[in-house]
Amino acid sequence: MILKKIPSIEEAEAYLLEAEELNPGPWIPHSRYVGEAAKLIAEQHPSLDPDIAQILGYLHDIGRRFGVMNIRHTYEGHKFLEEQGHADAARICITHSFPTKRVDEVSDGWDGPKEQMEFTQDYLDKVEFNDYDKLLQLCDALAMPSGFVLLEKRLLDAAMRRGVNDYTLKRWQVTFEIQAEIEETIGASIYSVLDGVVENTFGFTP
Template identity: 50%
Template sequence: MNDLPSREQAEQLLIEGSRRNPGGWVSHSRYVAQAAAAIAAAHPTLDEEIAYLMGLLHDIGRQEGITGIRHIVDGYEFMQALGFGAIARICLTHSFPVADHRAASSGWEVCTPAQTAFVADYLQQIEYDEYDRLLQLCDALALADGFTLLEKRMLDVVYRYGPNAFTVAKWRATFALRDQFEAAIGGSIYRLLPGVVANTFGFDPCA
């Protein structure tokens, strides 16, 4: 892939974004990057560095403020303007393990009709690749304070935004992603995520 930033560029973009809109999304992005890199390193066809860069910048649209689902459009447009098309794609696809814009966790009233139509058309026209799927999974493995069980992250999203008609379908799709990647790496994804047990359950089983 030629349409990727260097790690130094990606780190600087995240730092600049955090100055514009400080918040938990920044540390969440770092954990997503770490999870993506760890799983990619154990995967037979994925590149660890590419996965890390995608994870680090998947939520860069949140630099524009607390904008709900519009962050995917803001991130897509920002990355495209910089010439980083591969990251732009992830900015948009990471929120949709179910490839339907209506599956968004929050409402589209924050977007213009043109933006909503763009996302709907985009999701219908592309075919997800392994990086799309990886970042969809890793987005569900990270909170702002560390790695977590998928189920805890799923409830975190529903607590914040409420359920919708696609909630259960998204959960099923996310569990299917877990199963797919565990088959590819030959073991549990959780063994690659330091502190996941303690962060999920509030105690260290090894202490």
């Protein structure tokens, strides 16, 4: 699978550093760990490029450069990267947050204009998730600002911060299905390539 409309790793790093100046916060180290997780897992995957995976991970939340916001960061990130000419990276800004392809299923609701929500839903209706989309959906749920953790810890952390709704379990189930699909492809547990999972999840070194 070849993605052409993405920035270089140097450009991605520059975008992230600029975003940190504009809106510093835990989302910055989270993005770095998502990128690192994506790279490490992609190194074991036959159809994924590790460097591309890392770039997409770095930029999946780049919409947060525009300020503190909830799910609207998906739209803002897509718009920003499209304007920079990086359509394939822009795609991940939207797809990483919607494993069920439904905007109305997120727990904290849409926090922007209705037109932005409609654009995002229309985009999801037309897209067919590829291996990069699924990888980033998974890696977003593997990375805390402090490092890699069990999926369960990250999902519970998000639920405690944002709340839950009737669709939360459905979204979790899809995430675990993606984990199983990727693990079948790479022939190993995803945790076997992620350092520090035990320490970051349980708070001790085995």
